[in-house]
Each structure stands twice: as C-alpha cells, then as structure tokens.
Amino acid sequence: MFDIAIVGAGTAGLSAAIYGVRAGKSVIVFEALTYGGQIINTPEVENYPGIRQISGFDFATGLYEQATGLGAEVVYERVIRIDDQGDTKLVVTEDGQYEAKSVILATGAKNRPLGVEREEELIGAGVSYCATCDGAFFRGKDVAVVGGGNTALEDAAYLSAYCRTVYLIHRRDQFRGEEKSVERLRKKENVKFVLESRVTALNGEGKLESITIEHGKNGETTQLAVEGLFVAIGQMPDNEAFANLVDVDHSGYIKAMESCETNVPGIFTAGDCRTKKVRQLATAAADGAIAALAACEYID
Amino acid sequence: MEVLHITTENFESEVVKSEMPVLVDFWASWCGPCRMLAPVIEELAGELTDAKIGKINVDEEPDLAKKYGVMSIPTVIAFKNGEEVGRSVGFKPKNALVKLLK
Numbered sequence: 001m002f003d004i005a006i007v008g009a010g011t012a013g014l015s016a017a018i019y020g021v022r023a024g025k026s027v028i029v030f031e032a033l034t035y036g037g038q039i040i041n042t043p044e045v046e047n048y049p050g051i052r053q054i055s056g057f058d059f060a061t062g063l064y065e066q067a068t069g070l071g072a073e074v075v076y077e078r079v080i081r082i083d084d085q086g087d088t089k090l091v092v093t094e095d096g097q098y099e100a101k102s103v104i105l106a107t108g109a110k111n112r113p114l115g116v117e118r119e120e121e122l123i124g125a126g127v128s129y130c131a132t133c134d135g136a137f138f139r140g141k142d143v144a145v146v147g148g149g150n151t152a153l154e155d156a157a158y159l160s161a162y163c164r165t166v167y168l169i170h171r172r173d174q175f176r177g178e179e180k181s182v183e184r185l186r187k188k189e190n191v192k193f194v195l196e197s198r199v200t201a202l203n204g205e206g207k208l209e210s211i212t213i214e215h216g217k218n219g220e221t222t223q224l225a226v227e228g229l230f231v232a233i234g235q236m237p238d239n240e241a242f243a244n245l246v247d248v249d250h251s252g253y254i255k256a257m258e259s260c261e262t263n264v265p266g267i268f269t270a271g272d273c274r275t276k277k278v279r280q281l282a283t284a285a286a287d288g289a290i291a292a293l294a295a296c297e298y299i300d
Numbered sequence: 301m302e303v304l305h306i307t308t309e310n311f312e313s314e315v316v317k318s319e320m321p322v323l324v325d326f327w328a329s330w331c332g333p334c335r336m337l338a339p340v341i342e343e344l345a346g347e348l349t350d351a352k353i354g355k356i357n358v359d360e361e362p363d364l365a366k367k368y369g370v371m372s373i374p375t376v377i378a379f380k381n382g383e384e385v386g387r388s389v390g391f392k393p394k395n396a397l398v399k400l401l402k
C-alpha cells in the first residue's frame with residue numbers, strides 16, 4: 001500500500017511527488033506516456049520563477065531527477081480507473097492494480113482536436129498541433145492554421161517565415177487574440193485570412209493534400225490545397241476516466257478550490273486538469289505542493 | 301546491438317538491403333519528445349535480436365526525411381526488405397515500437 005498515488009508525471013504530478021517524499025511518505029507516480037507532460041515540446045521556457053531560460057525538456061528532466069532521486073517511484077502505465085473504497089483507493093492501470101491511501105489526479109491537458117474525420121490518421125502526415133515542432137518540415141509549402149486565439153496568431157506568424165502561403169482560418173470574423181498580432185499578420189503578404197469559416201474535411205492519399213472549408217455566411221464550400229494543417233484551437237482536459245469518481249465542470253475539468261481537494265475525501269487534484277484560471281508551470285507546481293501536503297494531512 | 305547512425309551514404313546498405321527488419325528513428329537535437337525517445341531506442345537496440353535499430357538526424361539528412369514524408373518528429377518507421385511496413389509518430393512506449401515490426 002502506497003501513501004500517495006499520483007496520476008500524471010507532468011509538472012504538477014512530479015512537484016507533488018517531491019513534496020510527498022520529502023514529507024516522509026511513499027509515493028508512486030503513474031505516467032501514460034513520458035515524464036514531463038506538455039512542456040517537453042517547448043524549446044524555451046522563460047517565465048518560471050528562478051530560472052531565466054530553460055528548454056522544456058531540461059526543465060522536465062530536472063524535475064524528474066529531483067523526484068526520483070528523493071525516492072518517488074515512476075511507473076509507465078496509463079490509469080484507467082480508480083475505485084474509492086474509503087480508506088483505500090484502488091488504482092487500476094492498463095497492466096495492473098495498486099492500492100494507495102490517497103490519490104492526486106494530475107492528468108494535465110491535451111490539444112483539442114478539430115473533430116474532423118481522418119484527423120488522427122493524418123497526424124504526422126500533414127496534421128499538426130505544434131507549429132514550432134513541425135513547421136520546419138513545411139518550408140516553401142502552403143499551409144493552414146485554424147484558430148482565433150493568441151496561439152493561432154503566433155503559429156501563423158511563425159509559419160509565415162518558412163511557408164509559401166499561410167491561410168489563417170477562423171470561425172468568427174473577430175480574433176480573441178491580441179489586436180496587435182492580427183495587425184502584424186495583415187501586413188504579411190503570404191498570410192491570407194479565411195474568416196467565418198470551418199474546416200469540414202481533410203483530403204489526400206496517405207498525406208494531407210487539401211482541406212474543404214465551409215463558409216459560414218452562405219454555407220458554400222471550397223477546397224484549399226495545403227500540405228499542412230496546424231490546429232490551434234486550445235486545450236482540453238483528459239479526465240473521462242475519472243468523471244464518475246469526482247465532480248467535473250461542464251468542460252471536464254476537475255472541480256477544486258485552492259486546497260486542491262475534490263469532493264471525494266482522500267482524492268486531490270493538481271495542475272492543468274483542474275478548474276483554475278491560470279494554467280502555467282508555476283501554478284502547476286504550486287498545486288502539486290498544496291495537493292501533496294493536503295494528502296499528507298489526510299493520511300495522518 | 302548498437303544503434304546505427306544512418307545517413308544517405310549507408311541507407312541503401314543498412315536499411316534497403318538489410319536482411320533483418322530495421323526500425324528507423326527520425327529525430328533532431330532540438331526536439332524534446334525525440335530526446336525522451338532516445339533512451340527507449342537505446343534500450344530496444346539492446347534487447348532486439350531479430351531486428352536492427354537506426355537513427356536519422358533530419359537536420360543532417362533532410363532528403364531522407366523528405367523522401368519518407370516525415371512531417372513531424374519523432375517518426376519511427378519499420379522497414380522489411382526495404383519496404384515500409386509500419387510507422388509511428390510522436391513519443392511512443394517501447395512495446396508500441398516493437399509492434400511496428402509485427
């Protein structure tokens with residue numbers, strides 16, 4: 001029986017692990033993919049207090065080494081269910097079962113897909129969720145960015161430096177992102193705005209060759225020849241497996257206050273997966289600390 | 301076995317004409333998930349006896365990346381008799397990579 005079982009080895013989960021083991025508890029962390037979470041894709045983090053600049057990979061690796069060096073155990077298994085048996089929480093993974101006195105859910109967030117057919121099949125074959133990761137493979141090509149927030153605007157600006165044409169597709173006629181960024185994009189000759197429009201189909205054999213767009217005003221559809229489609233319509237939580245266990249809000253984020261307690265005694269939550277305003281590394285780490293100490297208090 | 305360093309020069313001999321199946325990892329030093337995958341690739345190379353493992357740096361070998369339509373990294377492609385038989389994109393755990401050879 002472990003004192004604390006943590007779901008997710010991102011910034012929140014690993015921060016919780018550090019606080020848990022330092023408080024003398026036995027800690028096991030479950031990770032479905034690789035330690036580090038979302039930040040490993042980011043080349044430069046420049047806003048984590050105390051570190052002027054660091055790559056996401058180095059940040060995540062430092063955190064991982066700190067947590068495991070102190071004695072936390074990381075197991076690479078996806079958690080598919082948790083049974084609340086009162087004082088014991090049964091953590092069920094794809095490969096086994098583990099008992100713990102308390103649980104911290106730190107499942108983070110993932111990129112929101114467009115929800116268009118063939119989207120998943122074409123990931124790595126034209127469909128991308130990370131312009132800075134994949135942009136260089138589209139040098140001299142025509143690409144599209146979908147979204148209306150700052151990420152979409154930044155992606156379009158980044159890609160405009162490499163690509164022949166960047167179509168910026170947004171379902172409204174106004175952007176949520178900063179007006180200054182929109183203005184800057186309007187001045188670029190190779191950026192074309194496709195507003196009040198939605199992507200309705202992805203076409204191509206083996207790889208993306210074109211997309212079908214429906215224009216909101218008249219419902220007309222057109223085909224746009226692009227080899228790359230960068231989806232930047234935000235993040236979403238990954239909490240379906242726990243929606244029967246703890247209260248979640250209408251978007252699927254686990255409901256919690258500053259204490260990081262959920263509605264179930266002994267189950268806590270930390271990081272991007274929970275209801276909160278600011279989803280950043282610093283707030284994920286802060287939640288991790290709070291959740292771990294709350295779990296310690298609950299156990300004792 | 302060692303992880304092979306694959307380039308345009310030895311691609312023909314090490315991959316296309318290989319008797320054994322080959323798993324090729326397309327990667328770059330600036331790519332976080334590629335660095336996460338690196339130890340998994342090393343581990344696989346140590347364990348597999350019926351397949352070879354190689355790495356292609358896409359910055360040094362853009363033509364190979366282009367030829368195989370690599371548009372995101374890491375991309376791992378399984379080759380048998382020089383033909384692509386499986387592909388995975390993004391960080392994947394070890395067993396998912398082994399499955400590409402099946």
Ligand SMILES: Cc1cc2nc3c(=O)[nH]c(=O)nc-3n(C[C@H](O)[C@H](O)[C@H](O)COP(=O)(O)OP(=O)(O)OC[C@H]3O[C@@H](n4cnc5c(N)ncnc54)[C@H](O)[C@@H]3O)c2cc1C
Nearest residue numbers: 008010011012032037038079107108109271272279280281
């Ligand atoms: C492109 C990008 C750039 C960013 N840049 C910055 C920045 O510069 N500064 C900053 O402060 N923040 C930045 N952020 C935000 C920051 O990455 C997040 O706030 C932070 O990663 C949240 O950490 P987390 O631990 O809550 O979640 P995550 O990092 O999402 O980690 C959650 C982990 O849980 C795992 N998991 C999920 N479900 C399960 C399950 N059922 N079983 C086992 N494991 C599971 C996931 O695989 C993942 O590894 C950026 C985000 C993105 C996408």
